[in-house]
């Protein structure tokens with residue numbers, strides 16, 4: 504899998520999402536479907552976007568007992584998406600069960616990546632709410648190693664952590680990074696941001712970009728600018 508830009512399709516319904524994708528005419532960007540769209544539009548939106556020829560990252564962040572996650576992953580595998588995810592906090596047995604559930608009888612499966620710590624959790628919340636007293640950086644790298652041990656393909660992380668994740672877990676362990684903004688853009692609620700060119704430099708494999716593309720006056724131009732800065736492709 505080469506470097507690519509994944510557009511976060513954070514829309515409330517199928518109509519808005521498909522109208523947005525229509526703007527791209529012949530192009531088929533890699534898209535991310537999150538909880539809002541999946542719960543609002545149902546699994547059929549995944550089938551519709553897949554039928555249009557897009558690759559899909561289904562960002563549902565599963566976290567439950569191993570048996571429940573395994574069964575849910577078996578349902579998701581039949582949607583034929585490219586990437587699924589879960590919370591590494593569910594522990595190694597949960598991640599192993601997820602992989603089992605996701606694997607088809609012929610041995611093929613979507614890629615499976617783990618959320619380490621959400622970027623909305625800071626050191627204070629880690630200590631106060633979760634009673635985790637280690638530094639955030641150490642917690643993120645430990646969770647990434649757990650994901651690797653369980654046999655997962657990579658993690659979702661901040662671009663600021665991508666280089667270190669590769670150092671610790673190997674160059675082939677995927678880093679999928681949100682928190683990307685153009686240098687002249689609005690950061691919004693993202694606190695620690697990088698430009699597409701910086702994310703490329705630190706070794707992110709995929710960048711997840713939402714509002715800088717979805718809310719742009721010209722989303723196709725914004726996507727093309729992102730692709731050019733991140734992959735070098737026009």
Ligand code: C5P
Pocket residue numbers: 511513537620621622623659660681682683693711712713714715
């Ligand atoms: O609009 P924006 O570019 O901020 O969108 C980023 C996307 O990545 C959103 O769908 C958000 O939920 C997701 N995300 C994130 N930070 C994480 C995990 C996921 O921003 N740690």
